Amino acid sequence: MEKRRPHIFYVDGELTIRGIKLSDIASAYGTPLYVIDLDRVVERYDEVASSFRSVKINIAYAYKANSLLAVTKTLAMRGSGATVVSSYGIKVAKISGVESPKIVLDGPSKSDDDIEEAISSEIGLINVESRDELDTIEKIASRQKKKARVGIRVNLGLRAGAHPKIMTGGRSHKFGVSEREAVKLFALAAKMDSIKPIALHSHIGSQINDLSVFRAEAAKLVSIALEIHKKGLEVPVLDLGGGLGVSYAGEKAISYREFASAVTDVIRNAYEENGMSTPELVIEPGRYIVADSTVLLMRVNYVKKLGRRRWLLVDAGMNDFIRPAMYGAKHEIIPVRPREGTEVYSIGGPVCESSDVFADRIKLPMVERGDLLALLDAGAYGISMASNYNIRPIPAVVVISAGEVKLARKRDSLEHILAMEAW
Ligand SMILES: Cc1ncc(COP(=O)(O)O)c(C=O)c1O
Structure with a gap:
């Protein structure tokens, strides 16, 4: 055998x-x-879930990796959330059985339809990537008489990933806003009537096999959360994105167990030292699971x-x-x-x-x-x-x-x- x-x-x-x-x-x-x-998909999901037993987490499986209902329904039954990038994605997540609070909407250029659907479905998190987008969400949420839960996607200037086409975290990429802008947008969002800013988000790239990149990501997000804390606001959720690689041709891949032990302590300690309560985490694994x-x-x-x-x-x-x-x-x-x-x-x-x-x-x-x-x-x-x-x-x-x-x-x-x- x-x-x-x-x-x-x-x-x-x-x-x-x-x-x-x-x-x-x-x-x-x-x-x-x-x-x-499918049993292997479940094994991989369970491995991720068991790596984070000590924290409150939404494992928002990235539908772009494989959005067949056979997969998404199986994962939803195990308790997974969903990361999607369109209004149809939100609908497929709901059809798959994902509860709305566990749905995350990402994407640098969301259409008004995407945002309408996200707000009317009362999804858990909309990750915002520009001031224009924040204003649009505020308008749509106000018209729907709802309060939208948003995160700010930060471009941390970290370049990693197996190929230039799957790197997203560098300054030359179209994703997110700068660290300074993130603090400003979070504070601005807190003043808006129809928006509740809850998260900071980053997704660096895909097929990343280097733990130090994720450590740096966690540390940078935490330092932005502390900046925001100094302004009298709280960041109760950190969304660390996806991106963990797998071994395609014998490369050494890192596991979610290693990822969890590398990032959760960094986050917990920094939050505790500053008198903030431990944040809830969101991760958006795609490739790793399927x-x-x-x-x-x-x-x-x-x-x-x-x-x-x-x-x-x-x-x-x-x-x-x-x-x-x-x-x-x-x-x-x-x-x-x-x-x-x-x-x-x-x-x-x-x-x-x-x-x-x-x-x-x-x-x-x-x-x-x-x-x-x-x-x-x-x-x-x-x-x-x-x-x-x-x-x-x-x-x-x-x-x-x-x-x-x-x-x-x-x-x-x-x-x-x-x-x-x-x-
Ligand atoms: C915003 C976002 N989240 C999550 C993922 C999933 O990444 P991966 O399949 O590498 O885990 C992607 C994929 O590129 C993405 O763009």
Whole structure:
């Protein structure tokens, strides 16, 4: 039994999720196909939850990582909150069973509709990213005769993340407001009739494997909270965002247990020393909870040699899984039924773009036309970023839960792809 992940292992030369053969699932549902181990999602969520036993916390799962109802409903049943970035996101969170006070709305350019929905749904927190936005919230909340709970998103000038496109915390990025502006906006918000400022928020970036960045984030947020305290106001909530990385290709990832012990003491001690009561925390993990739960199954259409490369041309493309093309991400890809011998292969999809490549020159057991491959750790920013580019159907998704295999999302049909056309 060769383990590739705690829940993904070979049994008698066949790749399985907890003993269920992936070749059987591919035969039943076709490829490309996402297969999610829902029990693994729950294990990861529970690990996060147990890391924060000593504090009051809202684990507001970031829906952008994977917003399939199979996932969001499962997490809501475990008690998760939701981080969303649109009015539809708020609605999906409610449909999933998340209680409104646990819903967080983020985003640097919210529409009036997003804000209307957030206020009428009485969600727990709207993280504000500009003075203009604060004024807009005040107007909409006043019209609705409600009091909006807001946080101020601070741009802490911390640059971290595995790729420039997933860094968000630097001064050159569009997110949040400066530390000085945050203090001003918080004080201004406190004077507004229809706004209750409760939080400071930051999200530095994604796929971060360096604990010191999160320590710095916590320390900086605390120091801004103290500035605000000196003005006679309190910050009862700190929202530390998401961003913890996972191990895609053997990198050393940090755990939420380490994160919790690094940040909670910094926060608690500073608050206590200054006579403030310990704040409630919000975290917004996405990738950490769902990434390793999922494989993307693909079938090899053709094998060919061109120049120095031996290509495996598979039936999944960048429209199905964009992380390698967009972020240069490296994912482990392994055969579902490994053959004898080895060869060095590059793996490309059907889309006519040179970036539609999943791997460049990796060593694999010999592969033939018709063989099945599994791309690992496909659970975060996989199906949620899939598109119909090249008029290709978004793949089907199945879940495995308590030993049962169930369809979670149908494969797109041509009718579905054309449904919104008005011509
Ligand atoms: C504001 C915000 N919160 C949370 C997340 C989730 O990040 P991750 O999936 O890295 O945990 C993101 C993703 O980029 C985000 O932009």
